[in-house]
Amino acid sequence: MKHKEMVYVTPMPVRIWHWLNAFGIVTLCVTGLQIRFPDHINIFGAYKAAIRLHNTAGVVVSISYTLWLGYYLFVAKSLIKQYVPTVEDITSGIFRQAFFYFLTYFLGKPNPHHSTPDHKFNPMQKATYLMIMLVLLPLVIFSGALLMYVAPLRELLLLLGGIKTLVGTHFLIACCFTAFLFVHIYLATLGHTPLSHFKPMWNGWEEEMVEDSKPENTVGS
Ligand code: HEM
Numbered sequence: 531m532k533h534k535e536m537v538y539v540t541p542m543p544v545r546i547w548h549w550l551n552a553f554g555i556v557t558l559c560v561t562g563l564q565i566r567f568p569d570h571i572n573i574f575g576a577y578k579a580a581i582r583l584h585n586t587a588g589v590v591v592s593i594s595y596t597l598w599l600g601y602y603l604f605v606a607k608s609l610i611k612q613y614v615p616t617v618e619d620i621t622s623g624i625f626r627q628a629f630f631y632f633l634t635y636f637l638g639k640p641n642p643h644h645s646t647p648d649h650k651f652n653p654m655q656k657a658t659y660l661m662i663m664l665v666l667l668p669l670v671i672f673s674g675a676l677l678m679y680v681a682p683l684r685e686l687l688l689l690l691g692g693i694k695t696l697v698g699t700h701f702l703i704a705c706c707f708t709a710f711l712f713v714h715i716y717l718a719t720l721g722h723t724p725l726s727h728f729k730p731m732w733n734g735w736e737e738e739m740v741e742d743s744k745p746e747n748t749v750g751s
Contacts, residue, residue: 531742539650540730541606547598548731554591555707558584562704588674595667611648613663615656623653635720645736662710666703673700 540548561584564571574580602609615623626642631654635641643652651659673696676683680693690696721727722739730736 532739533742535738535740537645537647537736537738538734539645539647539736540734542734543597543601543605545731545734547594547601550594551591551598554587554594555711557587558591559704559708559711561587562701566701585678588671588678591667592671592675595671598663608648612650613656613660615653615660619653619656624657627652627654631717631720640739641720641722644738644740658710658714662707666706670700670703670707673703 560573561580564573564577564580565584568577574583599609602612630639630642641652645651676687676690676696677693677700680687687693687696718727719725722737726737
């Protein structure tokens with residue numbers, strides 16, 4: 531038999547960061563589409579309006595990213611524990627989790643990972659979030675900042691391969707974010723109910739389905 535247990539896994543600063551960041555990244559992707567393909571896509575009217583909105587969303591995402599990093603490094607002090615996969619995660623955990631997502635989930639088997647406040651993420655989440663949060667997001671912010679200030683940062687821009695290389699890199703990372711968004715949202719619906727992973731991003735509490743302990747282990751039995 532299983533019973534429900536409530537675990538507080540997502541503190542308020544992380545929730546505020548997450549939704550501000552999600553809104554900012556979606557805005558960046560949509561405005562970026564118009565900026566990249568102005569002849570085919572026109573959502574925000576004038577081209578300049580799309581650029582203004584894109585730059586504003588970029589600033590919002592950069593500020594919220596700094597707050598996220600500061601929170602995990604200096605307040606929660608759990609960036610490494612939460613986000614860096616262990617050797618066991620890499621050698622077997624990722625495959626166990628992938629097996630669940632690709633096969634055993636559809637056979638009604640339970641998720642091999644159980645969230646606790648100290649180990650919120652399964653090995654696949656850790657690897658993906660590490661790449662997104664500590665590699666791609668800083669890179670897209672850095673390349674975006676260079677593109678926003680082309681004239682004053684000209685020397686640095688040339689050193690990094692010129693504007694074409696930078697625009698190409700920025701666009702490629704944006705494509706990765708778009709792909710991540712679809713997979714991220716789909717996988718987030720694979721909890722024991724479709725919304726069970728969304729609720730903790732709203733109120734902080736995750737509902738865990740836990741096996742009842744055997745009677746001989748139960749206090750007072
Ligand atoms: C509309 C867009 C988005 C939705 C609906 C969404 C949904 C969710 C949900 C349901 C969770 C909790 C389940 C889980 O951990 O997988 C989550 C966590 C997370 N999401 Fe998103 N997300 C969105 C956009 C993004 C974006 C754009 C990023 C990064 C660039 C992102 C990064 C993360 C991270 C790092 C976590 C773990 C947060 C923590 O507890 O420390 N999400 N998201």
